[in-house]
Amino acid sequence: MKHILFTAICLLSFSLSVFVQAQETYDISTFRSPKGWTKQAGPNAILFSTEDKVAGTYCLVTVYKSIPGLTSPKENFNAAWQTIVAGAVTVSAAPQMFPSDNKADWKVEGGYAPFTKEDQKGVVVLYTASGYGKMVNILVLTNTMAYEPTITAFLESFSFKKPEGASTAPAPANASGATAIVGTWGQNLGAHMSYGDPVAAGIAGYSKDQYTFNADSTYTFVSKTFRMSYDKIILVIEDGTYQINGDTIAIKPRKSVIQAWSKLNGVDKWGRLLSTQPRKLEAVTYKFTRHYFSGIDEWNLVLQAEQPTERDGPFSTFKLFPNAWYYKPISANNPIVELPR
8 A cells, every 4th residue: 555645735736627516615614525426414524435346445535514623723633633533543653744734714734644444454634724713624534546636626625714703803013024024934835846746746745835034135945845656855945135125025046956865764854865956046026915814823925926936836726815825934833844964
């Protein structure tokens, strides 16, 4: 059984056929269900399932009603793992965590682990969305990678509405100009298709992009791309200068390289440097905005451009701002990219 890694917030292009289902709402979750899958609704959850009896493969996705949350998104995930996952299957290891991400006013934590149940083996994936004092859990059980593009598209279609009666605290004072962007900001998405990996779409993996804007008008950019089925980890390192003019920021790279690193013991850890090559210097002027998401009490640095860039990847599918990427501040839930030593 190959290990499998899903990315719920990945920004990839999939066949439109998986989206032809009408949008539907269950409790506070809105999504487009997988085409042709069986749906069963219960009092506390809704189950989507499909199987191939000839191949002996299957996939089950359960969407649970929202319940009161704990004090942090990670605590919500841990509690759901101990109850929902432990009640469904037997796992022999702690979950491998995905990078945290946002769905507007909701913060998403996800993880996976191999499981056994009677004589069956597979992979269990749990996503927990937290916001406004609530959490929504989505459980995936499967024994094949065949359904991964459909599942990823399904998960990408999710949005969550503000619960009735939830209060919205006023946004704290906003910063402006250079003060608004100084610091480190990161976005998590699906594996970059442009970094030596042309078949990344729909395949298990993730990328994390990270800007650090310094007060002296210099910046660094780091991008890490990891895939289960790829024998290397791809690392982009770039530095240069930036200039702010009103609500625009002009990025001018000085040096940019792409490095290929081996996987230490075959896992998501840096091994040895295999190759280094120069990367195209991409000067871009963005419109920037600091936007406050009240449900998760978090500012995002929103960058907008006329066209997608190689550095930032495809635009986010979240349409609050058109042609945009959403970079989150570095925190315990969004840790900095650890570079090779």
